[in-house]
Amino acid sequence: MGELEDVCARAWPAVVTRPLGRWLLRASGGYTGRANSALAVGSPGVPLPAALRAVVxxxxxxxxxxxxxxxxxxxxEAALPGLGWEVxxxxxxxxxxxxxxxxxxSGPRWAPAAGTGVEVVGSPPPGWFELAVGGEPxxxxxxxxTSGPRVGFASLREGGAVVGVARGCVVGDHLHIAVLEVRSGYRRRGCARRLLAGLDAWAAAHGARRRVLQVATHNExxxxxxxxxxxxxxxxYRYWVPA
Structure with missing residues (x-):
């Protein structure tokens, strides 16, 4: 668990980070919870109430x-409610x-349909940000x-238009996957599987042997x-805030 959380944190680096014992304080202008929270894995090196004051x-x-x-x-997590924090x-x-x-x-292989394919490159290609974040980032x-040890930006085009994007980051022997987005009207057509297969192939070429991702538990x-x-x-994991 600790190794996976370290991989995920390194693959999704915050703009500002500050260690607190084994905890990691992160801030990125409010963009995503992962990049704007204290990753509370392991000991913070100080009593928990003091660590929470440092987070605040x-x-x-x-x-x-x-x-x-x-x-x-x-x-x-078990101690947080008693210290005035809530989910x-x-x-x-x-x-x-x-x-x-x-x-x-692992899992079934996916072969892209004829005439389409996934490109994975080292910097965001035209149209990638528009689908990933809804416009100019x-x-x-x-x-x-764009930060991380080795980042790959996957895109799927049909008729010259970007219809799907994803982000991969290789950390050690792990591929971390994030920002999987498919344009409305192209969903349920295998685009997500193609993007993931493209990232698998790219990451394998860079020495990855395992893959990891984070997904909301309500996203069935x-x-x-x-x-x-x-x-x-x-x-x-869950996000906690002062009550």
């Missing part, structure tokens, strides 16, 4: 709401997410999405897709 202070310093990303069922049920992407992992290449969005369609591709749940 760091968040105020960077103009973001205080968040703690805690693993469901661990000691940190953020209003989080726009969902309060609880699952971390899924698998061996690279903010400085924080661009920084988070995505969970079904990933299970069909051989993913299994490692653990879950």
């Amino acid at each position: 202070s760091f968040s105020a310093e960077h103009g973001i709401r205080p968040y703690v990303q805690a693993v469901v069922g661990d000691e940190v 953020n049920l209003a989080h726009p992407k969902g309060a609880e997410s699952a971390v899924l992992t698998s061996a690279l290449g 903010s400085a924080a969005q661009r920084a988070v999405l 369609a995505a969970l079904a897709l990933y299970r069909g591709l051989g993913y299994a749940e490692s653990h879950r």
